[in-house]
Amino acid sequence: MSEKITDAENAAFEAGIKLGALYHQFTGSPISLHTAESLENAIAESISVQPFVESITVKIDRDIVRSKLNNEFGYCELEGRMITVKLIVAYKNVRLFASMEYERELDYPLMKIEKVESSSE
Template sequence: MPTDAQQACFEAGIKFGSLYHQFAGTPVSPRSTRSLETAIAESIENQPFCESVTVAIDDDAVAADIDHENGYTELSGHLMEVEMRIAYDSVTVRTRMAMEDGYPLMKLVEVVDGRDPDGDVPADTDATN
């Protein structure tokens, strides 16, 4: 049986897979970056255990990628940075996707278990997702 921390990390992976593969290839222009950021974040936040998603699309990189007169390019990993917070029972996971060595790397930033040393969930923690 997976631990809560393992399950929280799994949930984060599911969210990243959905986000990247659902939105990669979406037409984007410097005029549409803010609305696309919002659409991506709100879409992924609908998923279970997802507390927050922040998407930042680089307007300058989008403009630099436009190579035809139609005024848009396709969204890809090098154009955006993403941060997510996932909570599963007493565990909170923070993740980030950013360019690293020319690749949009998705990684765990922090895994915090809210249980006390005896394994009990503190009374002020809602563990009923």
């Protein structure tokens, strides 16, 4: 017997796909303190054009970037621990708030659902 997939489950799937794509597409990108803001904007704009994205904010931790800079060339590679993302996916009557943020205890950039709002149809 098959169960109906809910709008909230579809919204969660969409959020997970977007955060996973973001992580795997952009980690390893060259970054410096001078280019951090433009990379934040490029990441956000790239994800924002995908279906069901209502809003996205991307922040890159400048302190971590500064600590990783190559002294000779002045840049490093973007790592998951440097990125904080807030994402809202709107799918039918559901708004799902998701995030990605580095969790020190896990030593991992954890992606999670923060909140789900559903309106009456």
